[in-house]
Amino acid sequence: xxxxxxxxxxxxxAVLMLTGCAVQSDEAYxxxxxxxxxxxxxxxxxxxxxxxxxxxxxxxxxxENNMSITIKDSDVAQINANAGIKPVKxxxxxxxxxxxxxxxSELTGGKFDITIYPIARLWGIGxxxxxxxxxxxxxxILPLVNFRNVILDEENMTVFLTNIGMGIDLGGIAKGYxxxxxxxxxxxxxxxxxxxxxxxxxTTLGSRPDGSSWxxxxxxxxxxxxxxxxxxxxxxxxxxxxxxxxQGSGVSPAISILSAGDYERYIADVYEETGIRYHHIxxxxxxxxxxxxxxxxxxxxxxxxxxxxxxxxxxxMGVEEGLLMINxxxxxxxxxxxxxxxxxxxxxxxxxxxxxxxxYSVVP
Amino acid sequence: MKYKxxxxxxxxxxxxxxxxFKPWDTLVYxxxxxxxxxxxxxxxxxxxxxxxxxxxxxxxxxxxxxxxLEQNMTAKEIRIDAGEGSYNIVFIGYDFVEVLESNxxxxxxxxxxxxxxxxxxIVCLPFKIVVRIVGQTDQAPVDDIxx
Numbered sequence: 001x002x003x004x005x006x007x008x009x010x011x012x013x014a015v016l017m018l019t020g021c022a023v024q025s026d027e028a029y030x031x032x033x034x035x036x037x038x039x040x041x042x043x044x045x046x047x048x049x050x051x052x053x054x055x056x057x058x059x060x061x062x063x064e065n066n067m068s069i070t071i072k073d074s075d076v077a078q079i080n081a082n083a084g085i086k087p088v089k090x091x092x093x094x095x096x097x098x099x100x101x102x103x104x105s106e107l108t109g110g111k112f113d114i115t116i117y118p119i120a121r122l123w124g125i126g127x128x129x130x131x132x133x134x135x136x137x138x139x140x141i142l143p144l145v146n147f148r149n150v151i152l153d154e155e156n157m158t159v160f161l162t163n164i165g166m167g168i169d170l171g172g173i174a175k176g177y178x179x180x181x182x183x184x185x186x187x188x189x190x191x192x193x194x195x196x197x198x199x200x201x202x203t204t205l206g207s208r209p210d211g212s213s214w215x216x217x218x219x220x221x222x223x224x225x226x227x228x229x230x231x232x233x234x235x236x237x238x239x240x241x242x243x244x245x246x247q248g249s250g251v252s253p254a255i256s257i258l259s260a261g262d263y264e265r266y267i268a269d270v271y272e273e274t275g276i277r278y279h280h281i282x283x284x285x286x287x288x289x290x291x292x293x294x295x296x297x298x299x300x301x302x303x304x305x306x307x308x309x310x311x312x313x314x315x316x317m318g319v320e321e322g323l324l325m326i327n328x329x330x331x332x333x334x335x336x337x338x339x340x341x342x343x344x345x346x347x348x349x350x351x352x353x354x355x356x357x358x359x360y361s362v363v364p
Numbered sequence: 365m366k367y368k369x370x371x372x373x374x375x376x377x378x379x380x381x382x383x384x385f386k387p388w389d390t391l392v393y394x395x396x397x398x399x400x401x402x403x404x405x406x407x408x409x410x411x412x413x414x415x416x417x418x419x420x421x422x423x424x425x426x427x428x429x430x431x432x433l434e435q436n437m438t439a440k441e442i443r444i445d446a447g448e449g450s451y452n453i454v455f456i457g458y459d460f461v462e463v464l465e466s467n468x469x470x471x472x473x474x475x476x477x478x479x480x481x482x483x484x485x486i487v488c489l490p491f492k493i494v495v496r497i498v499g500q501t502d503q504a505p506v507d508d509i510x511x
Contacts, residue, residue, distance in 0.1 A: 032494070034425070039487040039494065128469050199489075200511035208507070219511030220477075229477035230509050259510045268471050298510055356505075 026193070026209040029053055035060050036175055037068070038199025044186055045193040045209050052189035056182040063181065066094045067174045069117070069167075075159075076170055080117070084164030087153060095157050097170055097177050097305070098150065104173075104309035105147035108325065112313035113284040117167035118144045123289075125280040126265035132278055138287035141165075145284045176258060176308025179203040183254035183304070192252050200259060203304050204236040206252030213237045220357060221263045221296035221337055231357035232335075232343070239300060239333045239348045256304035260311040261296035262289070283316050292318035299326065299334040300349070306332065319344050417482075417499040419461045421454065424492050431456050433497075446491035454495055461495055463488065481505075 029049040031042045040060065042053055066075045075090040082088050090098075101114045118141045124130045144166050151160040161168065175198045186194050186205050194205035195214060204214040217230025236255045262279035266289075271277050283290045297314040301307040310332070314322035319336050326334040326346045333349040341360045345353065355362065421429040421444060429442065437458045444452045452473065453465040460478040463486050473488035481504030485496040 032425070034489075034492055037489075039485075039489060041485070126470055130469070195507055197508050200509070202508050202510045204507075214507045215505070217506035217509040219509055223475060223477050227477060230506060233506055236507075257510045261511065263475070264472065264511065265470050 028209075031057055033057055033060070035064050036178060036198065037070075037171065038175065040199065041197040042182065043195050044191050044205075046191055048189045049191060049194075052186050052191055055189070056185045059181050059185060060178050063093060063174060063178045066091045067097065067170045069169050069171070076168060079159050079161060080167040083161035083166040087151070087156070087158035087160035089156065089158050092157065093177070093181075094170075095152070095154075095159065097174060098159055098168070099152055100177075100305055101168075101170065101173050101309065102147055102150060102152070104306075104313065108310075108313040108317065110147060110284055111316040112172070112309050113145060113147045114168040114170060114172065115145050115147050115150060115161070115166060116282050116284050117169040118165060119282050119284075119287045120169060120280070121167070122287075123278070123280075123282070125267060125278065125289075130267045130278075132267065132270060142287045145287070172312050173305060173308050175199065175201050176256070176303075176305035179256055179304035179308075180254070183256075187251045187254070190251070194252075200264075201256070201304065201308065202236075202258070203254055203256040205254050216257050217356075218298050218335070219259060219261065219263075219296065221261050222341070228356060231337075231355065231360050233354045233356060234298070234300065234349070235352060236300075237352070239331065239352065253302065254304075255300065255302060256307045257298060257300050258304060258307035258311045259296060259298045260315045262315075263296065281312060281315050290316040292316065293338045293340075294319060294322070294336045295339050296337040297322070297334060299332060301332040310334070415500045417497070417501055419454075419456055420496050420498055422494040422496070433458055433461075433499075444491075444493055446493060450491050452488055452491060452493055461497065462486070463495065466491070 025047055026045045028043055028045050031053040033040050042056055044052055065071060068074050069076050071077060075094040078088045079090065104112045122133050122137060122141055144163060149162040149166060150168065151162060179196055179198050179201055182196050183203055183205055192206045193209045196203040202216050208214055214236035215233050216236055218232045218234060220227055220229060220231040223229055234257060236257060260281060262277050262281065264280065266277045266279040279289045281290050282288065294315050297311045299307040299311040299314065314326065314334060314336060317325065319338065322336055323344055323346060326332060333346045335346065335349060336344045342363050343360050344363050417433040419431045419433055420427055423444065423446060435458055439455065439457045441464065442454045442456060444454060446452065451467060452463055455462050455464045460480040462478045463473040463476060466474050466488055468488055468490040470490060473486050476486045479486055479497055480501065482497050482499055482501045484504060485494055487494050
């Protein structure tokens, strides 16, 4: 009897030791890819991570094929090609992203506007054809920018731009949508810990494997030789309400931290000559790069698509209007950095940000 | 009835098997121990090879250069030819890496600053060049950077 018991114990122990490692593994798996016009780096932990990463990268490719402006037969390219001609039937996800974009246009009084594309194309910032156009050229094109001329037909899943020459670019929001989709795929695979970087747009799932909060650096918008590349650190934690979808379900909540800034893409040679920074975030009301004194913004939200749209909008709205908006929406936080290196914080962020660069001063 | 017969025969053959295989028990236990030890040694080996601090340069997702970052190394510049006159110049110090120069249109890589912790990258998007640090370094003070 005793012998049997020792046998049983030995075998049980052996099995546990052999498999235990795999059952509770927190091993990290990563997947890097060039997509959505940027560099994406996905990292997820645990046994199911590898399969989830495959699914996520396939989903990203799908989103890219539907929404990239440079892919000829994408929904977006088709919508633009048929501007002023006819409505275009699109995929469900493209429809959802455009509908969401129009919602944020309404919310921001038109400061966030996907119909900015004809202006963006005129300037060509980030391409080798970048130039400063004449005011007359801008004035001629500006009337084409108006989100109210995007007509959605929910029943037939069509999108129609009412005027010839109009165009939309989902570049300011599709990355956020893709991050939300990756987070959803990870949550459905019951991944507990993950960190997603989509060209500087960060989405975290749950905590670090050791249980502590993820720490995300906020890019120093004016990095000088030898400076740290970030000027502050925020924790990826719940700043407000946890969405109902993840309440009590055992699903790790996703938190997205997205930024916009005049430092990402601008006309470098003009800047060196004149000191004027013509960057890639345009004010739909002037047709010029946003010039509100804000040089960078960061927004934290459970929804990456929301953080994507609002970080861009804030840069165009300016400090006062931008912070008023952020403080008025429950569950989101944000900050704005101005050209004189002042940092303005939303109410909930004040106690949860750590400044690492003393050349920035916090405005209470 | 038929099923009971099959069941009976299975049970009897199992009983037989038990008596036959009894001498083999020790061997099975021995094998379990050997497998466990092998797994352990394997992990140790993997840990050692993952330890060396390296700068890895990739282009189009392919590794094109691997540079060991040693305490006593001489700093050097590496020129990466991305075709059609496109190039990046990467500076390799013993505990950091930075992109010094590039003729890419957006200059994001040049303005990025220095990387020194495992997991950090500098990306030159137009030329699809990625410079990354791997191996054993101090833990980076931040998990990632939003920009």
